Amino acid sequence: MNERSSSNSQYINVQSSLAVPSEPVVAYITGDGIGSDITPVMIEVVNAACKKAYGEQRKIDWQEVYAGQKAFDLTGEWLPKDTLDAIQRAHIAIKGPLATPIGGGIRSLNVALRHQLKLNTCMRPVRYFDGVPSPLKKPESVDIVVFRENSEDIYSGIEFKAGDALCEKLISDLKTVYSVSNIHYPKQSGLGVKVISEPASKALVRRAIQFAIDQNRKKVALVHKGNIMKYTEGAFCHWGYEVVVDEFGGEKVGGFYEIENPHTQEIIQVEDIIADACFQHVLLRPESFDVIATMNLNGDYLSDALAAQVGGIGIAPGANIGDTCALFEATHGTAPKHAGKNKANPSSLILSAEMMLRHMGWTEAADYVLQGVENAINDKQLTYDFARFYEGVDPISTSAYGQAICKRM
Ligand code: NAD
Numbered sequence: 001m002n003e004r005s006s007s008n009s010q011y012i013n014v015q016s017s018l019a020v021p022s023e024p025v026v027a028y029i030t031g032d033g034i035g036s037d038i039t040p041v042m043i044e045v046v047n048a049a050c051k052k053a054y055g056e057q058r059k060i061d062w063q064e065v066y067a068g069q070k071a072f073d074l075t076g077e078w079l080p081k082d083t084l085d086a087i088q089r090a091h092i093a094i095k096g097p098l099a100t101p102i103g104g105g106i107r108s109l110n111v112a113l114r115h116q117l118k119l120n121t122c123m124r125p126v127r128y129f130d131g132v133p134s135p136l137k138k139p140e141s142v143d144i145v146v147f148r149e150n151s152e153d154i155y156s157g158i159e160f161k162a163g164d165a166l167c168e169k170l171i172s173d174l175k176t177v178y179s180v181s182n183i184h185y186p187k188q189s190g191l192g193v194k195v196i197s198e199p200a201s202k203a204l205v206r207r208a209i210q211f212a213i214d215q216n217r218k219k220v221a222l223v224h225k226g227n228i229m230k231y232t233e234g235a236f237c238h239w240g241y242e243v244v245v246d247e248f249g250g251e252k253v254g255g256f257y258e259i260e261n262p263h264t265q266e267i268i269q270v271e272d273i274i275a276d277a278c279f280q281h282v283l284l285r286p287e288s289f290d291v292i293a294t295m296n297l298n299g300d301y302l303s304d305a306l307a308a309q310v311g312g313i314g315i316a317p318g319a320n321i322g323d324t325c326a327l328f329e330a331t332h333g334t335a336p337k338h339a340g341k342n343k344a345n346p347s348s349l350i351l352s353a354e355m356m357l358r359h360m361g362w363t364e365a366a367d368y369v370l371q372g373v374e375n376a377i378n379d380k381q382l383t384y385d386f387a388r389f390y391e392g393v394d395p396i397s398t399s400a401y402g403q404a405i406c407k408r409m
Contacts, residue, residue: 019361025061027087032068032095033334038346039096040404046353047348048406053364063090068098068110079109084116087325094255094328094356100338101266107157110329112229114150119320119327120200121207122148124303125355126310131377133389134311141287145217147208148299150320152200153232155296158193162267167191195294196232198239205240208293208319212268213261219290222272224300230403236295237272237362244270261375275302314385315347321357327358329353342397345383347373348406368409376401 011329030039044063050059054393066084072078078101079296087093097228113119124146128139130332136142160167170191174180182187205222212220222241226234241257250257250270255271272282275298282289282302286309294302307316330349338344350373357366381404387395396404 003012008272018359018361019393020362022058023061024092024360025063025090026091026356027063027065027083028072029065029067029083029093029095029098031330031334032070032099033097033333033336033339034225034332034344035068035098036367037098037338037340037342037344038330038349038397039400040379041351042094042353044115044402045350046051046357046365049357049365049368049372049409051148052368053362056298058362058365065093067095067113068101072101075272079112079116085114087117087327091325092356092360093326094330095330097330100368106335108175111155113327116318117320117322117325117327118151118346119322119325120149120151121204121321121353122146122150122263122299122303123211123319123321124148124299124307124313124331126306126316127135128310129312129315129374131380131382132311132315136283136286136309140287142306143284144280144289144306145211145215145291146303147204147211147291147293147297147308149200149204149295150194151296152197154192154194154247156193156195158195160191162188162190165374168347169287170305171393179363190287194229194232195297196242198235201236201239201295202243205243206247207292208291209243209259209268209270212291213248213263216261216264216266216288218266218268219271219288220268221278221289221292222270222292223275223278223292223302225271225275225298226272227274233275240272240293243268279305283309303331315351316347317348317351317355319352319359326356328356328359342399343384344397344398345385346402347383348397350402369405372407372409376404379404379408 021401023385030036063086065086067075067079067083074310100108126255127143161171171183171186202209208220224233224237226237244257244259248259250259259270261268314332316331318329320327329352332348335344354366356383380390381396381401382393383398383401384395387393
């Protein structure tokens with residue numbers, strides 16, 4: 001990754017290189033609910049880290065764009081076109097949580113953002129921070145990055161409601177045209193279509209392997225349920241191995257495929273694992289996982305389950321990545337009952353910003369953010385959600401936690 005000095009051109013190609021000017025525009029969405037508590041703190045922490053790392057040489061030009069309630073109040077739209085255009089122009093954006101508008105004609109603003117910006121890969125790193133309460137005996141063994149396909153699977157929105165005329169017609173066609181005989185309650189069954197394509201599967205696996213190469217990771221697991229869903233999940237696995245062999249020169253050695261990392265000449269092992277076994281193994285021996293590549297639904301379940309293993313459901317960061325754009329985001333929701341109280345934990349958004357800085361190639365600033373968070377948690381400078389697990393630890397506010405991080409970089 002390299003830096004370009006011109007301040008008004010920024011171009012990103014996530015798969016290969018990212019050229020970032022010294023004052024890049026980063027679009028941000030404050031978010032609903034606790035978004036207005038955590039987003040200013042995230043910006044303060046990132047600005048402090050950049051200043052510490054680069055002085056006045058590099059800094060972020062933050063540009064607020066609107067989505068959710070704030071956008072609706074200002075424009076009458078939940079997700080204005082101007083917002084999508086601004087994110088596309090900036091190529092890099094970060095967002096707080098967004099409430100799903102009820103009766104707004106949008107199933108989910110998050111899903112709409114991912115679809116409209118073609119952010120086909122969701123990336124969720126899961127690791128343990130010393131001092132975070134966890135249900136595991138050895139949570140420090142968890143250091144796994146989940147790559148989840150973002151655009152397909154059962155999330156494609158092709159669903160038919162039980163009893164609707166279209167649903168009944170489809171069931172009738174399935175029976176007569178396709179000889180499907182095992183729909184046991186035709187009049188009372190809803191239907192959903194699972195879409196898994198070769199291009200999207202290959203793009204996801206390609207990105208996961210490239211990440212393993214760039215970050216010197218040792219293993220990639222393709223997680224699927226292909227033993228049951230042969231032509232969707234099974235196909236994902238098959239296409240994944242085609243990427244391994246055709247694009248990365250992988251070779252089968254015993255039960256694995258091996259790829260040589262061109263930077264280090266070390267071996268990256270690729271295997272596939274059935275999803276239910278994967279859920280057992282990540283709990284019982286998490287140290288044997290490194291990078292996971294999987295489809296939308298498996299990835300949704302796995303990333304939250306893994307985050308919970310390290311006590312990090314409130315601090316797990318995330319990114320949605322496409323070919324020309326990346327949107328980093330807090331993975332939790334709007335926590336409406338805590339909104340405006342300056343008590344929510346901003347770590348998920350701050351660690352998403354840390355991923356964003358790394359993605360931009362600003363690794364020194366990213367390291368400062370990480371160091372600040374690690375040290376603050378270690379020193380028991382904790383917001384209410386973590387402090388309540390420790391006797392004698394008084395919770396601090398969202399803004400005080402931000403200051404504690406800045407002081408400890
Ligand atoms: P939630 O994540 O808002 O809340 C779940 C629990 O976690 C609550 O007890 C909440 O108080 C707590 N919590 C969440 N984030 C916290 C933080 N940063 N600090 C301290 N405690 C925190 O999930 P929900 O209640 O199911 O959803 C509320 C709204 O958020 C819904 O409208 C939902 O659609 C939306 N949502 C948005 C996103 C997103 O924008 N990525 C993700 C999930 C839910």
